Amino acid sequence: MKIAEILFWPVAMDVKYKEVEAMPDNYIDVCFFNGAIRNSEQKHLAELLRNKSKTLIAFGACAQLGGVPGLANESNAQEIFKTVYHNSPSTKNLTGSEPTQVVELAEGEVELPIFFDEVKPLDKIVAVDYYLPGCPPPPKIIFNAVEAIASGTLPPKGSILAPETAVCDECPRKKEEKRITEIKRIIEFTPVPEKCLLEQGIICMGPATRGGCDAKCLQANMPCTGCGGPRPNAEEQGAAMISALSTVLGIEDEKADNYSANELASQIKDPLGTFYKYALPSAIINKRYKK
Amino acid sequence: MSEYNPKIIGFLCNWCSYAGADLAGVSRFQYPPNIRVIRVMCSGRVHPSFILKAFKNGVDGVLIAGCHTPNDCHYISGNFKAERRVAVLKNLLTQLGLEPERLRLEWISAAEGEKFSKTVKEMTEDIRKLGPSPMKQEANE
Numbered sequence: 001m002k003i004a005e006i007l008f009w010p011v012a013m014d015v016k017y018k019e020v021e022a023m024p025d026n027y028i029d030v031c032f033f034n035g036a037i038r039n040s041e042q043k044h045l046a047e048l049l050r051n052k053s054k055t056l057i058a059f060g061a062c063a064q065l066g067g068v069p070g071l072a073n074e075s076n077a078q079e080i081f082k083t084v085y086h087n088s089p090s091t092k093n094l095t096g097s098e099p100t101q102v103v104e105l106a107e108g109e110v111e112l113p114i115f116f117d118e119v120k121p122l123d124k125i126v127a128v129d130y131y132l133p134g135c136p137p138p139p140k141i142i143f144n145a146v147e148a149i150a151s152g153t154l155p156p157k158g159s160i161l162a163p164e165t166a167v168c169d170e171c172p173r174k175k176e177e178k179r180i181t182e183i184k185r186i187i188e189f190t191p192v193p194e195k196c197l198l199e200q201g202i203i204c205m206g207p208a209t210r211g212g213c214d215a216k217c218l219q220a221n222m223p224c225t226g227c228g229g230p231r232p233n234a235e236e237q238g239a240a241m242i243s244a245l246s247t248v249l250g251i252e253d254e255k256a257d258n259y260s261a262n263e264l265a266s267q268i269k270d271p272l273g274t275f276y277k278y279a280l281p282s283a284i285i286n287k288r289y290k291k
Numbered sequence: 292m293s294e295y296n297p298k299i300i301g302f303l304c305n306w307c308s309y310a311g312a313d314l315a316g317v318s319r320f321q322y323p324p325n326i327r328v329i330r331v332m333c334s335g336r337v338h339p340s341f342i343l344k345a346f347k348n349g350v351d352g353v354l355i356a357g358c359h360t361p362n363d364c365h366y367i368s369g370n371f372k373a374e375r376r377v378a379v380l381k382n383l384l385t386q387l388g389l390e391p392e393r394l395r396l397e398w399i400s401a402a403e404g405e406k407f408s409k410t411v412k413e414m415t416e417d418i419r420k421l422g423p424s425p426m427k428q429e430a431n432e
Binding site for chain 2: 074235236238239240242243245246247249250251254255261262264265266268270271272275283284285287288289290291
């Protein structure tokens with residue numbers, strides 16, 4: 001059964017931007033937009049496809065939350081250029097050159113997109129109708145979304161097209177009362193296969209992350225890193241995880257003589273990278289601030 | 292221009308620190324008017340998102356005050372949870388470009404009106420030295 005015609009798909013089809021520009025407004029029924037907004041070309045495309053599409057869906061963690069590239073919000077354009085073109089150990093930039101925006105060539109002027117200071121999720125640039133979470137989105141929820149589109153049973157606008165569950169709800173591991181004495185990394189020991197990883201001291205973002213993925217990572221003995229975004233009813237993923245983790249970390253030793261909250265906290269080596277791996281640009285504090 | 296006046300949000304627990312602040316009032320211990328007090332039932336009720344949101348909205352400092360550890364918490368261990376959350380948040384705030392001194396945790400009992408007044412005085416001075424929060428400008432726009 002044919003339900004749709006694909007009009008534009010840059011990784012698989014050769015369609016030029018100007019062909020999209022030539023379409024009348026609201027010509028595209030549904031647009032799955034993936035990727036965060038990091039430069040002016042992506043912003044242009046977001047605005048263009050918003051105008052040409054009846055329904056715009058932020059597809060994947062980058063479009064929904066900013067994604068892993070969003071961790072670059074710890075830095076800015078100038079610092080990134082400095083590292084990439086000058087300071088990185090594998091770079092030999094003898095003339096000290098950096099990309100310029102406009103370059104004159106024999107064939108004419110060539111223009112590069114402007115590299116922004118900040119990575120933004122799609123909904124900070126244009127209005128987004130639905131969100132399809134995941135990095136990558138699980139096939140099951142893509143299929144459900146396509147089915148809902150084809151049958152005209154999409155939920156109210158602004159919905160996230162994934163189940164209202166946390167990853168823990170779908171995780172097959174055995175969960176008991178959570179009491180952690182020490183944070184460990186997955187490379188430091190072999191975790192017991194059937195038991196909740198968080199209970200074994202591995203930071204697993206499951207309690208703070210939306211499900212829909214059947215906890216695939218957990219089934220492969222890897223902790224959840226949080227690609228599904230904030231779990232239902234959580235205002236912010238990082239804050240939810242900090243709250244959950246600090247509640248159970250060191251809970252056994254509270255009355256001990258050598259108890260130290262700071263020492264327990266220092267076991268979490270990179271809180272920003274751990275708790276905001278996919279969601280920094282859409283977090284309450286969405287970048288590093290400078291004086 | 293007049294002296295820079297930082298804005299501080301104080302989350303005080305109902306059973307100890309809010310009563311301590313009340314005692315500071317009835318005992319007429321002076322403290323700067325820079326603190327805005329929000330009463331919560333327990334310092335363990337203060338979710339990390341409250342603190343992040345306060346900073347995002349441009350406050351210069353956040354004080355969380357609760358009952359003394361280990362045995363004073365009305366809810367047995369809420370203060371311990373607050374202490375660990377603050378410790379993790381201080382590390383996070385540093386990564387986000389904010390001085391960890393802007394977030395302060397104190398144990399203030401219902402009998403320590405003077406400690407409350409001293410804490411607010413100290414904190415106001417400390418933050419005055421640090422200057423306005425880097426997020427303030429954006430929050431005011």
